[in-house]
Amino acid sequence: MSERGRARADGLDSLSVTVLGSGTCVPLAGRGASGYLVRAGGANILVDAGSGTLTRLAQLGLCHRDIGFVLVSHLHPDHSLDLAALLHANGATPGYSRSSPLAIAGCRGLSALLDKLIEAYDCIRPEGYALEIRELGEEEMSLPAGIELTARLNGHTEESLSFRFNYEGRSLVYSGDASARGGLAELARGADLLVCECSLPDAMAVPDHLCPAEVGKIAREAGVGRVILTHLYPQALESGAREEVEQVFGGPVGLAYDGFTALV
Numbered sequence: 001m002s003e004r005g006r007a008r009a010d011g012l013d014s015l016s017v018t019v020l021g022s023g024t025c026v027p028l029a030g031r032g033a034s035g036y037l038v039r040a041g042g043a044n045i046l047v048d049a050g051s052g053t054l055t056r057l058a059q060l061g062l063c064h065r066d067i068g069f070v071l072v073s074h075l076h077p078d079h080s081l082d083l084a085a086l087l088h089a090n091g092a093t094p095g096y097s098r099s100s101p102l103a104i105a106g107c108r109g110l111s112a113l114l115d116k117l118i119e120a121y122d123c124i125r126p127e128g129y130a131l132e133i134r135e136l137g138e139e140e141m142s143l144p145a146g147i148e149l150t151a152r153l154n155g156h157t158e159e160s161l162s163f164r165f166n167y168e169g170r171s172l173v174y175s176g177d178a179s180a181r182g183g184l185a186e187l188a189r190g191a192d193l194l195v196c197e198c199s200l201p202d203a204m205a206v207p208d209h210l211c212p213a214e215v216g217k218i219a220r221e222a223g224v225g226r227v228i229l230t231h232l233y234p235q236a237l238e239s240g241a242r243e244e245v246e247q248v249f250g251g252p253v254g255l256a257y258d259g260f261t262a263l264v
Contacts, residue, residue: 015040015147015167015264017174017195020056021048022230022256024199025078032056032258033078034231036174036195040167041145046070047163047174049082054089056258064089065096069144072106073176074160075113084117087124087131101130107159108135136161138183155182156208162187170264173224177231179207180214188222193264195256197231201239212241216248230256 016039023031033050037057046053046067054064064086072080083104090098104110111133118125134141136151143149143165150164156177164187165172173188175196188194196219199209209231210218219227227249229241246253254262 013041015165015170015172016261017047017172017193017264018060018261019195019228019230019256019258020053020060021050022232022258022260023078024231024233025076026233028234030258031232033081034073034176035082037062038147038165038172038174040147040165043143043145043147044068045143045147045165046086048073048079048176049086050078051081051085053082054085060259065093065098068100068102070102070104070106071149071163072104072110073163073174074107074157075109076157076177079177080113083114084121084124087117087126088121090129091124091127098126098129101132102126103132103134105134105136105141107161108137109159110135150187152183152187154184154187155179164188164191167264172264175210177208178210180210180218181207185218185221188218188224190223192225193228193262194219194222194224194226195228195230195262198229198236198241198245199231199233200236201241202244203239204235212236212239212244213248216245219245219249219251219253224251226252226254228254228256228260228262232256 018037020035021032032052034048035053036047038045148166154162171191173191205211
């Protein structure tokens with residue numbers, strides 16, 4: 001049975017991640033902006049919310065009403081634009097009025113961004129439910145269903161975060177947009193799965209994103225079980241990034257696509 005099939009067969013009790021957007025800010029058919037759904041113990045955690053994330057959630061038969069917790073790695077539009085769409089849907093879905101709290105946690109500056117979005121779009125102002133905002137630095141916190149979260153700065157911007165999810169002895173790390181100068185390797189130490197950005201080929205390496213050689217080195221140093229590459233610009237796809245990471249890492253490497261689910 002495929003990973004996707006096993007994840008569905010096991011329901012929500014196992015730790016899993018569904019890729020809602022494996023692309024970047026560059027429009028690319030079949031690869032939307034960053035968005036991920038982490039599920040365990042009946043909890044649905046939306047991780048980043050680039051434009052179109054809610055639509056892709058619906059295409060998978062899932063619903064924005066079931067999202068009770070959102071994590072935001074950083075405030076670039078390809079990771080955060082659908083925060084406004086989520087608030088709008090919560091208040092303007094015919095026949096539905098949200099009453100349960102919505103928790104949104106993420107990098108420094110998150111509260112100011114949400115204030116400005118609500119100021120610009122008054123129709124998304126929460127009514128009838130509480131919006132609980134928490135800004136994170138390098139720290140740990142408990143998420144619903146007993147999921148334990150560790151957040152670490154990763155060097156993409158001054159505030160950008162990578163996240164580690166631990167649940168019943170299994171561990172998943174999401175890099176967000178990251179830099180080789182950040183603490184991703186330490187955060188990912190011994191993780192079962194690393195979902196890692198691999199934006200550009202080695203020949204186009206930049207200091208605020210990861211290229212295949214850097215991803216492979218981080219995965220090897222951290223001793224992760226396997227790697228799924230995401231946040232892929234067209235040039236990374238054309239260059240054979242998966243094979244390059246695999247050669248440096250020496251372990252199994254997969255290529256994310258929108259709708260892909262991995263059981264951890």
